[in-house]
Amino acid sequence: MELEGSEILEVSPEQVWRALFDRAVLERSIPGCETLEQTSATEFSAVVKLKVGPVSARFKGDVELSDIEPLTACTLSGKGSGGIAGFAKGSARVTLVSQGDKTVLTYRVDAAVGGKLAALGSRLIKSTAQKLAGEFFTNFKAVLLAEGGAEVGQTHQDIGAGERAGSAL
Amino acid sequence: MTAFPDTQAHIGQAHRRQNALRHIAGRGRFVTDIVLPRMVHAAFVRSPLAHGRIVGLDVEAALRAPGIIKVFTAAELNPTCTPWTGTLDHFARMTSIAQNILADDVVLWAGQPVVMVIARSRAEAEDACELVVLDIEDDEPVVDGALALQADAVIAAPGLSSNLCYGTVLETAGVDRAFAEAAHVVEAEFVFGRHTAVTLEPRAIIADFDASTGQLTVHQGTQTPYQFQDVYARHFGLNEGQVRVIAPDVGGSFGMKLHVYHEEMGAVAASKLLGRPVRFVADRLEAFLSDIHARDHKVTARMAVASDGRITAMEVDDLTQVGAFSSYPRTSAVEGNQVIRLMGGPYAMPDYRGRLSVVFQNKVQTSQYRAVGHPIACAVTEVLVDRAAEALELDPFDMRARNVVADNAYPHVSATGYQFEKLSHEACLTRLREIMDYDSLRAEQAALRKQGIHRGIGIAPFVEITNPGAAFYGVGGARISAQDGAIVKLTPAGDVQCMISVTEQGQGTETIIAQVVADQLGVAPDRVKVITGDTDTTPSGGATWACRGAGIGGETALRAGRKLRDQILALAGQILQADPGGLALSGGNVIDAVTGAPRMALAEIGRIATYRPDTLPRGSDNSLTAVHHFAPGGYPFDFTNGVQASYVEVDVETGLVKLLKHWVVEDCGRIINPLLVDEQIRGGVVQGLGAAFFEECLYDDAGQLTNGSLADYLVPMAGEMPDIEIAHVETPTLDTILGAKGVGEAGTAAAGAAAMNAVNDALRPFAARISQTPMTPVRILQALGHI
Numbered sequence: 001m002e003l004e005g006s007e008i009l010e011v012s013p014e015q016v017w018r019a020l021f022d023r024a025v026l027e028r029s030i031p032g033c034e035t036l037e038q039t040s041a042t043e044f045s046a047v048v049k050l051k052v053g054p055v056s057a058r059f060k061g062d063v064e065l066s067d068i069e070p071l072t073a074c075t076l077s078g079k080g081s082g083g084i085a086g087f088a089k090g091s092a093r094v095t096l097v098s099q100g101d102k103t104v105l106t107y108r109v110d111a112a113v114g115g116k117l118a119a120l121g122s123r124l125i126k127s128t129a130q131k132l133a134g135e136f137f138t139n140f141k142a143v144l145l146a147e148g149g150a151e152v153g154q155t156h157q158d159i160g161a162g163e164r165a166g167s168a169l
Numbered sequence: 170m171t172a173f174p175d176t177q178a179h180i181g182q183a184h185r186r187q188n189a190l191r192h193i194a195g196r197g198r199f200v201t202d203i204v205l206p207r208m209v210h211a212a213f214v215r216s217p218l219a220h221g222r223i224v225g226l227d228v229e230a231a232l233r234a235p236g237i238i239k240v241f242t243a244a245e246l247n248p249t250c251t252p253w254t255g256t257l258d259h260f261a262r263m264t265s266i267a268q269n270i271l272a273d274d275v276v277l278w279a280g281q282p283v284v285m286v287i288a289r290s291r292a293e294a295e296d297a298c299e300l301v302v303l304d305i306e307d308d309e310p311v312v313d314g315a316l317a318l319q320a321d322a323v324i325a326a327p328g329l330s331s332n333l334c335y336g337t338v339l340e341t342a343g344v345d346r347a348f349a350e351a352a353h354v355v356e357a358e359f360v361f362g363r364h365t366a367v368t369l370e371p372r373a374i375i376a377d378f379d380a381s382t383g384q385l386t387v388h389q390g391t392q393t394p395y396q397f398q399d400v401y402a403r404h405f406g407l408n409e410g411q412v413r414v415i416a417p418d419v420g421g422s423f424g425m426k427l428h429v430y431h432e433e434m435g436a437v438a439a440s441k442l443l444g445r446p447v448r449f450v451a452d453r454l455e456a457f458l459s460d461i462h463a464r465d466h467k468v469t470a471r472m473a474v475a476s477d478g479r480i481t482a483m484e485v486d487d488l489t490q491v492g493a494f495s496s497y498p499r500t501s502a503v504e505g506n507q508v509i510r511l512m513g514g515p516y517a518m519p520d521y522r523g524r525l526s527v528v529f530q531n532k533v534q535t536s537q538y539r540a541v542g543h544p545i546a547c548a549v550t551e552v553l554v555d556r557a558a559e560a561l562e563l564d565p566f567d568m569r570a571r572n573v574v575a576d577n578a579y580p581h582v583s584a585t586g587y588q589f590e591k592l593s594h595e596a597c598l599t600r601l602r603e604i605m606d607y608d609s610l611r612a613e614q615a616a617l618r619k620q621g622i623h624r625g626i627g628i629a630p631f632v633e634i635t636n637p638g639a640a641f642y643g644v645g646g647a648r649i650s651a652q653d654g655a656i657v658k659l660t661p662a663g664d665v666q667c668m669i670s671v672t673e674q675g676q677g678t679e680t681i682i683a684q685v686v687a688d689q690l691g692v693a694p695d696r697v698k699v700i701t702g703d704t705d706t707t708p709s710g711g712a713t714w715a716c717r718g719a720g721i722g723g724e725t726a727l728r729a730g731r732k733l734r735d736q737i738l739a740l741a742g743q744i745l746q747a748d749p750g751g752l753a754l755s756g757g758n759v760i761d762a763v764t765g766a767p768r769m770a771l772a773e774i775g776r777i778a779t780y781r782p783d784t785l786p787r788g789s790d791n792s793l794t795a796v797h798h799f800a801p802g803g804y805p806f807d808f809t810n811g812v813q814a815s816y817v818e819v820d821v822e823t824g825l826v827k828l829l830k831h832w833v834v835e836d837c838g839r840i841i842n843p844l845l846v847d848e849q850i851r852g853g854v855v856q857g858l859g860a861a862f863f864e865e866c867l868y869d870d871a872g873q874l875t876n877g878s879l880a881d882y883l884v885p886m887a888g889e890m891p892d893i894e895i896a897h898v899e900t901p902t903l904d905t906i907l908g909a910k911g912v913g914e915a916g917t918a919a920a921g922a923a924a925m926n927a928v929n930d931a932l933r934p935f936a937a938r939i940s941q942t943p944m945t946p947v948r949i950l951q952a953l954g955h956i
Contacts, residue, residue: 054878057299081217081302081303081304083298083299083300083301083302083303084214084215084217084295084298084299084301085299086217087217087218112869112871113873114217114218114219114279114871114873115215115216115217115218115279115873116217116454118217118279118869118873118874118875119279119280119454119457119458119873119874119875119876119877119878120454120877120878122869122873122875122876122881123876123880123881
């Protein structure tokens, strides 16, 4: 399954970039996210509760950031297991382009599901994924705006993580 | 039969199913209705991946879940039984890996059971399944049969050297010359989608092992209780006499419920280990993921015809795509084997080459389902016959009339080696032409075409394999009964009971057996109680498969009934001091065979033999129970034949097909019950049309089934089905006294072929052709070049 989209965010690419690597922001943005832990500079583990059609499940999964081009692009890839509900795996390439004082975020997702999710929810998967992407960005924008841009990334450790990730390249 | 006035013959009369009233009254008793003391429930953790290696399995949290009795993994459950391997000796070089209950180390299809959870309730078992942590490292799955045979292909299961399960070639000497000399050669490529049985009642089992007696009782929704008695005894190391399999009411089976499944073996194993009744009932998703699927063929075929319209040869290459292993105990190779052997069945075609490749892939097993192989062979043959007729500018009826084996040319051996005793293709074609008013229909079609309404007419003659002897399985070493048995007894009050090995899944087996027995004993069928489906109370037999209930079961009942009749008449002769040869049974009485005058009631015979045997002459035999087993002799199979026609309207803008009418002319030999025969044909036609237009198990590239619910998997609905008009030709087999052949699969055999020809006939003005099932609107629009 492939999914593409773009969002215009009313903040600078630097702010978006920091937020993308900010555990607290992500935790508040990911729909159904129950916990999100950062396990290394570029790795997170998450527990997310989702409902796809008739299947609802708590997914435990890991997300890794790679192919990082600081302030420009990165790839998030992950795999989540929903127990008997099945699994989801995939990757998303996120690209940031500055547009005045705004940022255009473009994403391209390639994902696959298996098990009960595939068997029962296939007709609903894409629409659900689109809905979840929409919810994510709604939440993400809200967090960005609420925290006034500069406030984002208050957790120094997380900023550091992002910087380390960036500077490592 | 002269002893019985025609007015009392129940064979040949329409009788409603005896059990219909009970079902309508809500008094059906299915496995799911059975509640046993201390019964526990099973649910399974299934592989979410089509192919992979188990790298982590943690059941600790599940063990602590509420209501949990036990959580089994392969390590504990599998050693309780011996593995099973689905091969047959007469399929040379056939191969398959052995199966056991739970996946150990590797998983081979998405849906394969990995962990079995036993709890107080199914809900608690399912909740605990969610707590099992299963980590699988995925391997590339084999999802396409054609690619699976390439040299560098991924192998579907460990232990296989290639993905070829079975391959064979069948050919006559003159096939190449026939093609070289042909006036026309027509060819086509076909795809026949995977579909499944979708029984109203899903698979269901309660296994009840009593450690104190060593007795295993299994309540199972199956069509073959004796086969499962044998399987459970052998694989669980029990004496056969200690294994009782009871099939209560069964809500549809269609071949799907005669295969060995991991879950059923798991229920028996768990019951043996726990000493408690263990119940497993598949939910609908589990049914889609684990019931056998059917068909899944890719076929390339060509046909050679002479300038006078004679079909001189066919050449066929069938790729049958099965699961990662062959089903047990009947194998997954029989479907393909029948595909290549049934090609051209109705025709006097002299030459043939058929090549079969049965190929493994990482999907659930495919295996025998109603009309095994027939719809594929029939569709391939009949689509090519229509194309040949088109090339020769012959009418489809005319083309077939020139080629069917003449009614007076039997016995006949087909180019593929099948022996036909006596068939009636010519009579059936003539009858079909009458009942469908073919010429008017063609005129109507032509008139409507001018108005932009595109209707099509398709016809499809067929042969159907029925009344099989041991040729199917017994000769290949499978312990599958090729005979049936019946016990018929007269009760002291003069009623009749018949315990018989053929079984009932809603088709009316018990009713026809009552009719047959009633006629032998001169009673009404409602005085004959027929008891089926219990290995402890009925004689051993093959039960229900391959259209054998009426032909073999009926003959068994007839002969057992005649044995009892002779016993009754001998006893009556002694009581009446008359020659038994001058007596007969009719109207519940012993009568004078010549005058028809009643001599004594059956109830009186029962009374004397049971309560006053002291009044009988010394040494007389007071037995009022007879038993008989019947194994079909004569021809290896009693083939039936018939012809179907379909009339459709294709909306060339939307690709939607409206099924306007369907006709079947069928020759199943002696008809025992015309009502039930017609019901069997109609049900079969609907299942054939389901595969032709609606039903398909869809998989993605990762081997994931993507439509495992009735929201997405389409089954034929009453509103979409056409009226189905049926007529009969009766050519009784001389292999038996009864003369009946099977009819359960005839409808399914040719319905899809007739429909495919009808759709192609409707598309003819657009030079569009379709040769893939199901014929969905999208595929029809693709054929039209619209998308």
